[in-house]
Amino acid sequence: xxxxxxxxxxxxxxxxxxxxxxxxxxxxxxxxxxxxxxxxxxxxxxxxxxxxxxxxxxxxxxxxxxxxxxxxxxxxxxxxxxxxxxxxxxxxxxxxxxxxxxxxxxxxxxxxxxxxxxxxxxxxxxxxxxxxxxxxxxxxxxxxxxxxxxxxxxxxxxxxxxxxxxxxxxxxxxxxxxxxxxxxxxxxxxxxxxxxxxxxxxxxxxxxxxxxxxxxxxxxxxxxxxxxxxxxxxxxxxx
Amino acid sequence: xxxxxxxxxxxxxxxxxxxxxxxxxxxxxxxxxxxxxxxxxxxxxxxxxxxxxxxxxxxxxxxxxxxxxxxxxxxxxxxxxxxxxxxxxxxxxxxxxxxxxxxxxxxxxxxxxxxxxxxxxxxxxxxxxxxxxxxxxxxxxxxxxxxxxxxxxxxxxxxxxxxxxxxxxxxxxxxxxxxxxxxxxxxxxxxxxxxxxxxxxxxxxxxxxxxxxxxxxxxxxxxxxxxxxxxxxxxxxxx
Numbered sequence: 190x191x192x193x194x195x196x197x198x199x200x201x202x203x204x205x206x207x208x209x210x211x212x213x214x215x216x217x218x219x220x221x222x223x224x225x226x227x228x229x230x231x232x233x234x235x236x237x238x239x240x241x242x243x244x245x246x247x248x249x250x251x252x253x254x255x256x257x258x259x260x261x262x263x264x265x266x267x268x269x270x271x272x273x274x275x276x277x278x279x280x281x282x283x284x285x286x287x288x289x290x291x292x293x294x295x296x297x298x299x300x301x302x303x304x305x306x307x308x309x310x311x312x313x314x315x316x317x318x319x320x321x322x323x324x325x326x327x328x329x330x331x332x333x334x335x336x337x338x339x340x341x342x343x344x345x346x347x348x349x350x351x352x353x354x355x356x357x358x359x360x361x362x363x364x365x366x367x368x369x370x371x372x373x374x375x376x377x378x379x380x381x382x383x384x385x386x387x388x389x390x391x392x393x394x395x396x397x398x399x400x401x402x403x404x405x406x407x408x409x410x411x412x413x414x415x416x417x418x419x420x421x422x423x424x425x426x427x428x
Numbered sequence: 429x430x431x432x433x434x435x436x437x438x439x440x441x442x443x444x445x446x447x448x449x450x451x452x453x454x455x456x457x458x459x460x461x462x463x464x465x466x467x468x469x470x471x472x473x474x475x476x477x478x479x480x481x482x483x484x485x486x487x488x489x490x491x492x493x494x495x496x497x498x499x500x501x502x503x504x505x506x507x508x509x510x511x512x513x514x515x516x517x518x519x520x521x522x523x524x525x526x527x528x529x530x531x532x533x534x535x536x537x538x539x540x541x542x543x544x545x546x547x548x549x550x551x552x553x554x555x556x557x558x559x560x561x562x563x564x565x566x567x568x569x570x571x572x573x574x575x576x577x578x579x580x581x582x583x584x585x586x587x588x589x590x591x592x593x594x595x596x597x598x599x600x601x602x603x604x605x606x607x608x609x610x611x612x613x614x615x616x617x618x619x620x621x622x623x624x625x626x627x628x629x630x631x632x633x634x635x636x637x638x639x640x641x642x643x644x645x646x647x648x649x650x651x652x653x654x655x656x657x658x659x660x661x662x663x664x665x666x667x
Contacts, residue, residue, distance in 0.1 A: 197468075200621065200623060201623055201625060201638075202455070202468070203455060203464075203465045203466065203467075203468065204455065204459050204464075204465070204592075204621075204623075204640075205452065205455035205456035205457075205458075205459045205460075205465075206623070206625075206638065207625065208452045209452075212470070213444065213447045213448075216441070216442060216443065216444035217444035218444075219444075220443050220444045221444075225442075225443075226442045226443070226444075227442065227471075227472060228442075228469065228470065228471055229436075229441070229442065229468075229469070229470035230467065230468070230469050230470075231451070231467065231468035231469075232466075232467055233466060233467075260603050260604075260624070260626065261603055261604040261607045262603050262606075262607045262610050262624040263607070263610050263611050263614050263622070263624070264622070264623065264624060296604055296605070297608075298603070298604035298605070298607035298608065299604040301604075301607075333626060333628050334628060335628065353443075364499050364500055364501050364537070365499075365500040365535055365537035365538040366535070366537070367501075368500045368501045368502070368537040368540075369536075369537065371501055371502050372502050375502050382439065382443075383502070383503070384439060384440055384443075384445070384503065385499070385501040385502070385503060386440060386445075386446065387499065387572060389572050389573060389574065399440075399445065401443075
């Protein structure tokens with residue numbers, strides 16, 4: 190069972206100018222691969238802040254995914270922050286530099302993007318002009334969603350583990366009516382991941398319950414147990 | 429100048445089931461009030477994790493805003509986490525309990541929501557059945573977006589400070605073409621918040637530049653300086 194932390198770097202998210210769509214994408218993808226995301230942090234473009242967060246996430250989780258701050262401008266400080274986190278210098282990566290030299294109109298600012306922390310590796314499926322740069326367990330992605338997605342797809346199978354089995358039960362009650370039954374389920378199935386989400390709009394149901402585990406049989410038994418606790422006429426749908 | 433941290437509590441975000449719309453809302457609102465959001469953390473429903481993050485954010489920022497984990501079910505652990513962070517017990521708040529007793533069909537699970545950290549204060553503009561619970565500088569909000577928004581609107585004026593002046597320049601270049609000019613602007617106007625965002629779709633411009641400060645005159649002078657650095661025919665629009 191693998192764990193992950195997601196680090197979103199960029200003042201534009203914190204100041205409300207841009208809505209982060211990269212962490213929702215990564216959460217969905219990683220979940221479907223069986224990787225458990227344990228934290229998302231959104232922080233400003235400040236070298237020391239990036240370094241502190243990278244260091245702490247790199248120790249705490251199997252994989253770290255960063256997004257943002259890798260372009261050629263003054264506020265692109267992710268590489269500096271990661272280098273500081275691992276106490277290594279920034280050096281020119283010749284593999285990257287050679288690829289960038291082939292880009293039409295390559296200038297000094299573009300070549301700056303070949304400067305990465307010493308010891309960085311390059312990962313892709315052989316399909317990218319600009320592969321994913323990896324330092325220790327930190328996978329470095331750009332902030333532009335279409336580029337991040339393409340890069341992630343190129344390496345996603347590396348993270349594949351045992352996926353989660355997920356069942357959904359939609360009930361017509363309020364959360365407070367079923368809280369006691371949910372406590373019983375958790376007492377009987379302590380390893381179950383049981384989610385309870387009240388509707389947020391005018392849905393026909395009142396609460397969505399999610400039952401999850403990596404063991405499909407365990408989920409099935411917990412689901413049977415839950416359905417015996419709920420009055421059948423209050424169950425709107427089971428998925 | 430006030431600072432803020434936003435703490436989103438909920439496995440449903442980390443597992444990709446629900447997209448967090450509360451932190452984008454709070455970032456936009458706080459920015460318009462002149463409050464600088466310095467960090468967003470998304471963490472699971474685990475008491476010790478909530479306590480650690482609340483403690484660290486409460487020390488680091490003027491205001492902390494939490495979202496999620498305040499319902500009546502087994503995975504609603506925000507109040508416990510905040511109580512642990514400040515080393516106080518959870519006690520029944522009689523003001524809240526009295527309000528809840530008036531709710532039709534109030535049951536034990538609903539009454540559980542009157543249990544809050546000792547010393548908590550209630551804040552609203554006199555318009556809410558369930559006011560905002562505040563412990564020290566930590567403002568506790570529900571995860572349901574419509575409820576969070578209504579509660580925030582009820583108390584938003586309390587956070588009003590000096591707003592930011594923001595100007596936008598859309599240029600037709602690539603980021604790497606203008607990186608050097610941006611460096612010059614930052615050297616001349618070190619207190620300017622200068623953002624540089626490449627287009628993500630098929631927009632007519634190539635890069636959006638944002639110039640910000642709480643001092644409108646400073647922004648104006650920086651804008652004039654920047655526009656002198658850029659070839660006029662490459663400037664698509666100034667806002």
